[in-house]
Amino acid sequence: MTADTATTTRYRGERRWTPRNVLLVVVGLLVGALTVFPLVWMLSGAFKTVDEVNDPALIPASPTWENFTYVFTQVPFARYLLNSLLVAGAVTLIALWFHSMAAYALARLQFPGREKLFAAIFATLLVSLPVVMIPTFLVIRTLGLLDSYAGLIVPAIFNAFGIFLLRQFYISLPPELEEAALVDGASYWRIYRSIIVPLSRPILAALAVFFFLANWNAFVWPLTITSDPDLRVVQLGIALFQQQYASDWNYVLAASTVAALPTLLVFFFFQRQIVESIKSAGFK
Template identity: 60%
Template structure:
């Protein structure tokens, strides 16, 4: 009996140091807290560094002109006069309206055109398809300041200066959206389209009833990117428009600081109001943005 017990004991495998056994079940042992604590501390430090400028901007917008550059985070004298001045002394609401209309129209139209182009480049077969995609993708290597003057000449020749068309039409074409959507469409199973075609659907109906509904996560992420880029646009609206009725928010804030010199309390108050729509948009679509980036990364 004792020899059998000894044999069984020798034959039993040694317990793995990385697992724990409880009532026949094996569970992985938790990692040491030391490395995780270091990563958490690093994340906290990076988050604080990223959030501090925004926090300073918000608190300084409630300071007076004399204390806005005092180097303190919290204002000694809290005042709302900066926001009242911004909304009463300059056409700030008009600036917000121009930026919203421009960003919203560009985002909606660009997503429609980009999704159509990306579907054609990903699924349809026609001569020169790959060459067209290479040409479109190569435009990502060209920075916006390089084409600023040629674009201005084209817009002036077409007679679109000082109009909403000058603010909306040129930003519609963006190779980044076409590229990202094409990569997403390549991951959609072809069987879905083949089944729809067998049922009598054409390419347009396949695109509208199958591809677009499946593209909601990536379209939501791109809508945030496009809206943010056009809301923060400065160089092109500054060049393309001269009238006060077409001034967008970023150009308005820049002229605000130039006109009033060192009145940074007014500039910061205007900047805080301009940031609110972006924060709201991000909070609404943050889950879709994470999902789309994760899906594109896996692809």
């Protein structure tokens, strides 16, 4: 080992184990433990009996699947999952389609009022859901979309964050790609479909995860516009399930585990795209 290598190794070791870095590691471990503990408790409780859940001192027996069987046989939980999947999937696909087109127009096309339009869209990020819930409800009621899938899907399509993030990504793309395509006679629609969309796959995948999770976990809006039991989404179904089985936490935890599995799987399979989108777009 040379002197330079030994000095570098010693420097890295000293830098790694400084009191500040040790404190950061301890804080990170505590935050990680606090984050993982509710999930572990939910998973363990989903496979226990009601007595084992209510009495932590009781030695648990072998895991049981009866809780999941009860959830799917005594309540239409599969229907709730299907409704959430349909709504979240439809919103994600439609939102990505329209948001990408709007972001490309705001990033590349020149037309009067472009910057003002983008500023108005961006300003909607400052408006919270409770502020627009009543006007949106009145519009949906006027259109006759209460107690319908359209009423659950259409208001959730627009999201200023998606347009903003995609626009920033499109601005960072080299304009030479489009210029070469224009010289070859390609239209803006052909450029968007053949060049922009393929290059946008990482960030579109990340936005798909965000949109899907947000609509899968939607609760307030479905509660506001739906009263038909056949249109209940999974989060609303769990809330009603919890009211009915308030003392049987094992059933509630089993239902929550089933509802959480799709979100965990989506994040697990698309975590690389999320990281790549953050690096490529940079949130700048």
